[in-house]
Amino acid sequence: MEKLVVCDHPLIQHKLTFIRDMRTNTKDFRELVDEVATLMAYEITRDIPLESITVQTPVAEAQAKVISGRMLGLIPILRAGLGMLDGVLKLLPAAKVGHVGLFRDPQTLQPVEYYIKLPTDVQERELIVIDPMLATGGSAIAAIDALKKRGCTQIKMMNLIAAPEGVKAVHAVHPDVDIYVAAMDERLDEHGYIIPGLGDAGDRLYGTK
Ligand code: PRP
Numbered sequence: 001m002e003k004l005v006v007c008d009h010p011l012i013q014h015k016l017t018f019i020r021d022m023r024t025n026t027k028d029f030r031e032l033v034d035e036v037a038t039l040m041a042y043e044i045t046r047d048i049p050l051e052s053i054t055v056q057t058p059v060a061e062a063q064a065k066v067i068s069g070r071m072l073g074l075i076p077i078l079r080a081g082l083g084m085l086d087g088v089l090k091l092l093p094a095a096k097v098g099h100v101g102l103f104r105d106p107q108t109l110q111p112v113e114y115y116i117k118l119p120t121d122v123q124e125r126e127l128i129v130i131d132p133m134l135a136t137g138g139s140a141i142a143a144i145d146a147l148k149k150r151g152c153t154q155i156k157m158m159n160l161i162a163a164p165e166g167v168k169a170v171h172a173v174h175p176d177v178d179i180y181v182a183a184m185d186e187r188l189d190e191h192g193y194i195i196p197g198l199g200d201a202g203d204r205l206y207g208t209k
């Protein structure tokens with residue numbers, strides 16, 4: 001069963017409004033994306049299993065919970081995915097990081113792979129693919145294909161904004177991949193941009209145009 005989670009916490013929604021706003025400058029845009037990524041990491045890790053250990057408090061012995069040695073991997077899609085990476089690492093500092101370099105050909109809208117470097121034990125890890133934008137879904141599908149080709153089986157996807165077309169496309173090919181978004185927008189325009197979206201995430205993060 002395909003799973004789509006809209007992370008509708010008020011703090012996420014508030015910050016996302018200013019991320020969308022075209023008057024937000026590069027520095028503030030980057031900081032807000034980083035903050036929302038941290039908040040989304042809280043949601044996406046909600047089902048991480050716990051185990052009990054014994055600790056000694058100043059007054060008594062207690063049975064208390066810790067995360068049960070889960071092996072995580074974060075996979076930002078270059079370049080815009082890097083804008084969310086540090087925000088997620090704040091909550092998951094021990095996660096290993098793999099990079100998938102893809103850009104979308106502006107004419108065909110097809111993803112072009114130019115770089116891939118993954119942790120050696122990537123197939124044993126629970127992975128979170130990170131990218132601010134899920135538009136046609138082509139980049140997400142290509143990144144997930146690349147991971148599955150290398151034996152990865154536990155994959156989640158984290159996006160700030162998705163178009164319905166992109167979610168449908170990813171779930172048609174990879175129904176096992178749960179998708180977490182901060183917002184589901186209306187549609188794509190004729191250039192494959194999300195409407196209303198936030199514009200070009202990479203350009204806004206890095207001040208390029
Ligand atoms: C953007 C975005 C996604 C992709 C989404 O990257 O960060 O990777 O487009 O579009 P899709 O769902 O239609 O594939 P872009 O290709 O602009 O590259 P960049 O991150 O290097 O700016």
Ligand code: URA
Pocket residue numbers: 080133135192193194195197198199200201202
């Ligand atoms: N990539 C972006 O950065 N923005 C969009 O709206 C679509 C793809």
